[in-house]
Amino acid sequence: MTHNDKPINGQDNPSFLNLLNQLPPPPPAPELQSKPGPRRLARLRAAWKESWEGGGFLYQRWEEVFQARHASWHEVANWIKAAALFGGISLIVLMLDAAGDIASATLKGLSAVPATNGGDGSGLWGTVDHPVRVFLADQAAHLSVAPAALYAFWQLTGLVGLVGGFFGNAGARIAWLLFGIGSLAMIWFAAPAGGRAAATGLAALMWALASIFALRGLTLRPIVHNHPPQFMPQFNPTLHLHATLPAPTPTGGDFDDVHRLQR
Template identity: 30%
Template sequence: MDPQFDAGIDSPADTSPTPTTRRRMPAWVTRSDTWFVAGVLTVAAALAAGALWLLWKLLTGILAALDAGGEIAGDAGHAAANWVATGPITRTITAPVHAYLDSHAAGLPATAEQLRWGWLITGVVLLTAASFGARGARIGWCLHGVSTAAMVWSASPADNRELAVAVTAAVWSLLAVPAFARGPFQAAAPRHTTVVITRPTGADSAESATPAR
């Protein structure tokens, strides 16, 4: 058999490559505006991430500053409270009062310590009630201040009595400001409006000149 008539498996027709179809990419992938939009979105995402990071740092810094400020304020408030409770101005009043009660409590059923607590609690209750507008508490607060000034005068050194009583009066006057102010639950005094009606000049003469019918 001649080679040109051989149709076996070794034929050149069988060994030729099979043509393949090439896949094309979507049109929007190759467009220039698509890549521009993608670049803009990438930059925007990076800027947003940076802004969030800065915001987080700012918030954490503010919280840390507030925490430190709260500790400082707490220490300052504690120091101020200690100064008010045990400071020289307060002891100018409380030391003579305690000394007076200690020296005059002998023979009484109540001890000097009980009398000191009674004096303090009475003042706090009267001041609180007076601040809410109770008239009886305001009178009691005045009497409490007078009795306190008397004890300060009696138990203070002779050379400093006047000054100690003056300090007591000044402190009691400052505390009396909320006591004698209008309380938060006290209604304001009602306002009365007076209307005055006046007759025009010559009205009486005109009525007398009009003939009666």
């Protein structure tokens, strides 16, 4: 409370600001009393101001947000957990949607590549790639899919298996193995009869060389753990002998002395 420095007649002299604060608020203007809009706005403003005071609704929510920075997940308010989960799920959905668009654009780009590139079968890569193109083109004639789409999917499977297998992904390595087996089968069926064995063998060697990177770190040697168990059962044999000795019978003066001590 603000006061002046000099008292008057032994009493405190209130300042002008103190008296001004004690005055009642002025009544609203007559033109505003007949309009419900300004009165509603005034009530909303008062409710907003009251909610930010100590113990108000917004004040408590702000305190919960401030305390959530230093609290564990179980101590955080439920509405903060719900908001965080909803935001995380929304972010995952957006990422999956973006990943689907990227994968679709990649497949469309690969499908646009004509399937006649390298179709003459010249060179080492043409010897392996040409039978695959021929086999896929023959099979696509009986399916409702373009040969270029099949060839693009075959390329994408091999690329994903090679890259994912290099980073140790088990699913990518399985896809790489199926990709190699399927490629060898297609080359065997579509290669010319005279050079079928040579084309298949050349493809097997190329696939084996690429498997050095795709199957990096994979071993068929069984892993044997020679660590002794932490808790070894211990046997401590002990021999227990139970002997029953007869109680001595008191006689004579000793019996009288025992009764005398009991008294």
